[in-house]
Amino acid sequence: MAINRIAMNPLSEFWIAVFRNLRFALQPIVNIHSGAVYGFEALLRGFEAAGFAEIPELFDAAFKDGVLYALDYRLREKALTLFRDLDCRKGAKLFYNLDNRVTEMPDYSPGNTMLLLERLGLEPSSIVFEVSERHEFSDYAAARKVLSQYKNQDFRIALDDFGAGFSGLQLLYFAEPDVLKIDRFFIDGLDANPRKRLFAERIVSLAHLMGLHVVAEGVETEGEFHACRKIGCDLVQGFLVARPTLDVAELRERYPLVGDLVNADRRNGAAGKSMDVEALVARIDPIRPVRVGESILDVLERFRRDDAPAMVPVLDGNGECVGVLHERDFRKFVYSPFGISLLKHAASTLPFAGLLSRVPVADASAEIRTIQDLFLASSMAGGVVVYEDGAYSGFLDARSILAAVSEKDLVEARDQNPLTKLPGNARLDKYLAEACEHAGTATFLCYFDFNDFKPFNDRYGFRRGDRVILLFADILRDYASRNGWFLAHIGGDDFFAGIPHRANEKDDAQGRGEMEAVLREVLDRFAGSVASFYDEADRARGWIETPDRSDNLRRFPMLSVSVGVLRLSVGEDGTDGDALPFDQLGETLAGLKKRAKASGGYSYREANARA
Numbered sequence: 005m006a007i008n009r010i011a012m013n014p015l016s017e018f019w020i021a022v023f024r025n026l027r028f029a030l031q032p033i034v035n036i037h038s039g040a041v042y043g044f045e046a047l048l049r050g051f052e053a054a055g056f057a058e059i060p061e062l063f064d065a066a067f068k069d070g071v072l073y074a075l076d077y078r079l080r081e082k083a084l085t086l087f088r089d090l091d092c093r094k095g096a097k098l099f100y101n102l103d104n105r106v107t108e109m110p111d112y113s114p115g116n117t118m119l120l121l122e123r124l125g126l127e128p129s130s131i132v133f134e135v136s137e138r139h140e141f142s143d144y145a146a147a148r149k150v151l152s153q154y155k156n157q158d159f160r161i162a163l164d165d166f167g168a169g170f171s172g173l174q175l176l177y178f179a180e181p182d183v184l185k186i187d188r189f190f191i192d193g194l195d196a197n198p199r200k201r202l203f204a205e206r207i208v209s210l211a212h213l214m215g216l217h218v219v220a221e222g223v224e225t226e227g228e229f230h231a232c233r234k235i236g237c238d239l240v241q242g243f244l245v246a247r248p249t250l251d252v253a254e255l256r257e258r259y260p261l262v263g264d265l266v267n268a269d270r271r272n273g274a275a276g277k278s279m280d281v282e283a284l285v286a287r288i289d290p291i292r293p294v295r296v297g298e299s300i301l302d303v304l305e306r307f308r309r310d311d312a313p314a315m316v317p318v319l320d321g322n323g324e325c326v327g328v329l330h331e332r333d334f335r336k337f338v339y340s341p342f343g344i345s346l347l348k349h350a351a352s353t354l355p356f357a358g359l360l361s362r363v364p365v366a367d368a369s370a371e372i373r374t375i376q377d378l379f380l381a382s383s384m385a386g387g388v389v390v391y392e393d394g395a396y397s398g399f400l401d402a403r404s405i406l407a408a409v410s411e412k413d414l415v416e417a418r419d420q421n422p423l424t425k426l427p428g429n430a431r432l433d434k435y436l437a438e439a440c441e442h443a444g445t446a447t448f449l450c451y452f453d454f455n456d457f458k459p460f461n462d463r464y465g466f467r468r469g470d471r472v473i474l475l476f477a478d479i480l481r482d483y484a485s486r487n488g489w490f491l492a493h494i495g496g497d498d499f500f501a502g503i504p505h506r507a508n509e510k511d512d513a514q515g516r517g518e519m520e521a522v523l524r525e526v527l528d529r530f531a532g533s534v535a536s537f538y539d540e541a542d543r544a545r546g547w548i549e550t551p552d553r554s555d556n557l558r559r560f561p562m563l564s565v566s567v568g569v570l571r572l573s574v575g576e577d578g579t580d581g582d583a584l585p586f587d588q589l590g591e592t593l594a595g596l597k598k599r600a601k602a603s604g605g606y607s608y609r610e611a612n613a614r615a
Contacts, residue, residue: 023075026050034241083100131159135161163185166185167203176214182326185221186204204235289313290397293316293319328386368390435492452498456563459552476497479529480526520608571611573610
């Protein structure tokens with residue numbers, strides 16, 4: 005049945021002039037693992053020419069004059085038309101900022117946007133309305149009714165600026181969004197701020213538990229990008245990927261920079277991630293989904309078959325999972341009077357509203373532990389919906405998740421150092437091989453070794469020596485968790501760290517200087533902490549006296565650590581720097597460590613490996 009739009013308040017000549025000055029720039033929101041476009045946010049431009057210093061000032065004035073809804077409707081039409089004409093909009097969504105106060109306007113009426121979409125030939129599932137906690141709803145019950153109407157019409161809801169105010173959780177509860185956008189406050193400097201990282205991790209976990217996609221908003225540096233990816237964000241938006249543009253010809257379906265960053269970072273601090281992916285992908289059940297709009301008889305036939313699953317994912321017109329339909333809920337519905345009446349009409353489509361259950365979602369590249377945590381926190385859902393490259397891939401049930409976790413534990417246990425639980429030589433070999441694969445990258449390969457550790461063990465015994473090894477491992481872990489290092493315990497008192505050099509963020513000299521400053525912190529922190537493992541008298545003297553390897557009594561200074569560093573660059577043609585074959589990496593690092601022990605505790609070399 006057609007919806008007749010109620011007449012809106014007319015715009016005065018002033019507001020007509022304002023509207024003519026307003027345009028939309030589009031900024032891509034992309035998959036954080038692949039760079040594939042998920043959507044474009046429409047960002048208002050031209051408000052300065054219209055006489056307003058900021059966008060909120062414009063909408064405040066429209067609200068005060070009682071024309072907020074009339075102006076917003078015309079802006080929606082302009083944004084939707086721009087989106088419709090995009091060459092790269094296939095499968096993408098338009099994110100449109102909705103001023104929460106439009107529902108308070110006396111001329112507000114539902115159904116107008118649907119009429120616009122019908123005229124423009126767009127699907128409701130391709131439109132995401134962004135609501136923000138920056139403007140609180142005056143009546144949450146009324147607002148929830150409006151947002152529910154949008155969702156029932158197959159529109160999507162995004163909660164914008166989450167964390168910017170104090171009402172975010174309340175809005176999250178009432179709005180029941182599909183997408184959550186973390187406010188720039190938490191993203192800014194996320195890679196260097198453990199407290200922000202803790203908050204952001206909890207936000208992402210809560211969102212995934214509710215089945216929401218998470219957007220990292222305002223990402224401007226590679227460090228922020230890698231931190232957002234590490235805590236589990238699904239999508240990324242910001243100047244690092246692309247600035248908002250008025251020229252739609254600049255927009256793309258995929259942004260290769262993201263893939264390049266992921267490939268360059270794949271081995272740093274995440275050498276086991278590919279093992280996670282392989283274990284997960286092998287167990288994903290590609291349950292054939294039901295599409296919104298399928299007839300009720302087709303859905304009934306799906307559940308009637310003997311091999312039918314107990315639940316099926318439901319996808320919208322863009323291929324995005326909007327929930328799962330359990331057989332028990334479906335059968336209860338079809339046996340109801342309303343369901344029976346629908347069955348009498350073969351063409352009737354299933355009204356999914358109220359029948360779907362939200363389930364946790366995860367990307368196929370997520371760590372197994374993350375997926376396990378999502379499942380355990382929402383075990384009633386029966387499993388986790390998995391996306392790959394932004395598209396529905398399948399479903400992981402409880403048995404598959406537990407099997408993948410068990411396999412990961414077994415593989416890790418085989419290679420882990422039994423004392424420190426750090427990766428051993430097998431993972432290290434894989435890391436070094438991958439370090440030579442990606443053109444245009446550089447990594448600092450660091451080989452650590454204790455100085456005069458045998459005399460310490462001879463003096464105090466292996467139990468205390470093991471405690472010293474654990475001390476150094478914990479210090480390395482602390483820095484690795486904050487800076488994205490890969491760690492390995494080669495054996496005994498030998499350790500390895502792979503430190504990524506973001507070459508396009510800083511020049512080589514600056515990158516080396518920062519790396520050396522951090523290594524100095526590590527070595528100084530160990531030297532300051534290890535003193536507590538000495539007896540008071542030895543600590544006061546600053547040395548111990550014990551037989552050397554020739555059984556001659558000698559004085560040995562307090563424990564310290566030497567480190568040899570190899571900066572390994574991977575050029576396109578292997579012509580830059582000192583070429584080094586892969587099979588000589590281990591020997592070269594061992595030589596650098598030996599040279600460091602003989603020359604004050606540090607040695608450095610640069611070499612090139614062919615990609």
